[in-house]
Amino acid sequence: MTGQDIVATMKNTAASRRVDHLAKGVFLAAALISASFIFLIAGIVLFRGFIPFLSDNGGLGRVDLFHFLTADVWLIGQTFVSNLYGVGYLILSTLFITTLSLLISFPVGVLTALFIAKVAPAPLAKILRTVIETLASIPSIVFGLFGAGVILKLVYDFSMAIGYQSKGGNSILATVLVLALMTIPTITSISEVAIRSVDKTLEHGSLALGASKTQTNFKVILAAAKSGIFTAAILGVGRSLGEATAVSLVAGGRRSGVSFDLLDTTGTLTTMMLEGLKETTGLDYDIRFSVGLVLMAVILITNLALNAVKRRVGSVHVKA
């Protein structure tokens, strides 16, 4: 290597280092921007959501925050006159419904992902992936239409068959089914990526040790993809908690009291936000943003809790 070459290489290195720095800066900026949106949203929701608790609400008086969080009646007294709003029962039923729907969508979604990634013959996997992607893109209002037209009828007939008169099928069960159908695609697609990213050497090792293909799939691969699958579950929970349009068509709009009876009507924080949002004014309008604030808090706490569990459960690191 001549001296000139060395100088050129050094120059190149210096230049590429500058480029590297620049690129890193750009990527960092992208990450920072992505991370900052949550603050923007939190800021707006906090600002709007706290108004009913702080202001006089046009003469109706401040809403009592403690009553709001614990009451088991949505509104005591007349709309536009009373300020006795409460969402305590909605928080509980929202969590109950989300848990139940996850009990269905999580196993189904993860097993579907495993099927697509490892079990199914290639053409079948392709078809199923398209099925999942199509299902993911069906507007929630269409799920709602389907829920109102088919699932309500199914639940109604089912309950009649077992000798129980349901409220036209509007029930926790119908809500859970609709939500489960809506979250399966989310859970499946994220889990599938996680399952695929499991190191091949783990799989080969397991097979070499004499485990069958199925045993490997269930005992090694699922365990190794734990972290990603857990993320999928968190996303699924997020979607369940936040879904409004479809749920409002099958829940029945319960206004008071928690019910854990699967065939009784129910309500969630989101349906409460959505119902009447378009037609209402004054405090009755503003309070819906407070419901949104509670919803955000519920989601945040659930996410933190699930992430803590995720850390606890731990994961086999695929890549450091």
Added chain:
Amino acid sequence: MSRRNARRLRDFFLNAVTYLSSTVSLVALVAILLFIFGKGYKLLNFDLVVENFESQGFVADFYPGFETCGCVAEIDLPEGSYYSEKWGIALSDSTDLLGKTVVEVDYVHPDSPFAYLRDKGIGSEPIPLRTDYDIIRIAFETAPTALSRYGAANMIASLDASDSIREIEFETKGGGIRGSILTTLVLIGLTLLFALPIGVGAAVYLNEYAAVGRFSKLLRSFIETLTGVPSIIYGLMGLAVFVPLTVRLTGATGGNLISGAMTLAVILMPVIIRTTEESLKVVPDDFRQASLALGASKTQTTFKVVLPSALPGIMTAVLLAIGRIIGESAALVFAIGTTIKDDVSLTGKSTSLAVHIWAMMTDEPANVELSATIAIIIVVIVVTLNILIKLITNRYLKKRLGVGA
């Protein structure tokens, strides 16, 4: 031997469970498709996709000194068509693209006074009543008005019973969803334009650059928290932040495509970052080390080795994103608005297919049939886009890496 059998049985059972689980999605999709096809096939035709939503209306009467026709139709009239010899026009009951019953013009005799109407609006040119126009009403001086809702037979009978009309209102066909389809496609492009660079960039930073530690953990948890935010709250953010922002910057007058795309971009951020990151993790470290050892810089390695290998994953992210864009309604209702429009512009108010459905469903009475029809079209678009993108990715991968994916 029995232990092997037991294992086989267990394996069979476990496999059966995966098969059955996958069937759930399949059954759900088939059931939903059957449901929307059953509801919406009647309105499904090509006109719906290419026609404008807004129809042009006319109001007109006869020129003074007009003469009734008393003429015989020169063509064979379609079945179900009512013909008035006195006036020389044929009308029939029909259904417009919105599923509403209308009275459609089948035929106008050249000598009919309806072939040469006086514009009661600001135009001075005579306007002819053309076939395929829908008649809304024909008003008379004394007799009760013939309305389209009472049907073609009644309208013809009312005409035959009168010697003149006071005015006639008619319009071109409307109800098409061309504008909403176009808007949806523009929204997809625009949103990906905003979301992909930032999302993929953030994923690259988190996976390739950031040291494992508090800072990157914090960033990740902030981004992940976004996934839990319900659409309706994103919509509120769009309304409170992006709409005013774009109004100030672009001269839009309210919710517009740019503010909508920005809102959608934020919604999609976590999905894109998460999926891209998962696919970046799959890229073997050997690739990176080999590239670096060969003298490539970190930037070169990222752009030329890591990102191309992660392309299928990024494509998955894009597909998920497109699915979400097409399906999103709650947020867009706030961030764009529900105005259905034919001329699509970036700063205009036109709306997406999902919101179009939403607008139809919140109408009183709701138009379930048309909603189902639009849902069919959405599914068709999604499946087409899926296939297209997969073809492109496969071809690209073959070229790039010399392997089929």
Added chain:
Amino acid sequence: MKKALLALVFLFSAVSLLACGAAATTTAEPFDGTMTINVYTRDTTSGTRAGFMAGIGFAAAEADDSVLVDGFIIKDNTGILTAMTIDEYGIGYISLSSVNSTVKALYFEGVAPTEANVINNTYGLKRPFMWMTRAEGDYPSQDVEDIVNAFIAFLGTSDAGDIIANNGAIALPSSVTWDSIKSQHPITLQDNSGVTVRFGGSDSIQKVAQALTAAFMPKCGNFVAEHDHTGSGDAYKRTNDPAIKDTSVGKDVGFASRVFKSTEAVPEAQRGQLAWDAIVAIVHLNNPLADVTAADLKSIYDGTFTKWSDLDAE
């Protein structure tokens, strides 16, 4: 093994799809009067609910859920309509323009729910469709103000009445034609294709309002009508609320499907009624009930009657 699995999958899909298919067909069992009445209602912000509750003499329930029977179900317009095709023991109410053959529309106090009966004032369950405009001089331009004034004048004509009737609402009787008053509105003689007028307010009125502006456009120099209907509450908020009327969502004309509240007070000249809408109590087609009284409905909605047989006992 794969074949066995695929057969299993096939069986499972077939069974579940059949179940869904079975759900699509109606089961025909005799109506059981001892069953509980499932009470469906709109939420407290709905104009239809206010009109219905006032009409059955249960004004306390217009804006208060706690006086309703336990276990009522809240649905929107479409939801109630769909529910009555599924729930044999349900009762709900919708606007007359939404009624179709999949449900049974009940007579009210012996009077059939028809437009004719609303016009001749024998059918009592109804609500008004109202309009509201911006204050004089508070429009984006003089042209817009003139067009709005012409439009309001048009609403009182028999021509507008035709359009209203054509879209399922019930017009107020009028013998004035647009032809006879249009000379008072010279704005209609000029080309207004560059002028946009913004309409908003109740979604219940959207269809009627759109048909009205579509009919008025050629009569008024082809002005551009922009419709953005978000609810009765916005009729006032977006035309006259100082905090909102001048933002991007501001409107020139707002519609409400209920009487304006005391909090929505504007001068007389800025508001008025354009039509009536009948509200109809509906039940499942299998329900033998044909006629209800206001007292029956009140007893059902306040929980005095909880079983269908309670209505017969009377």
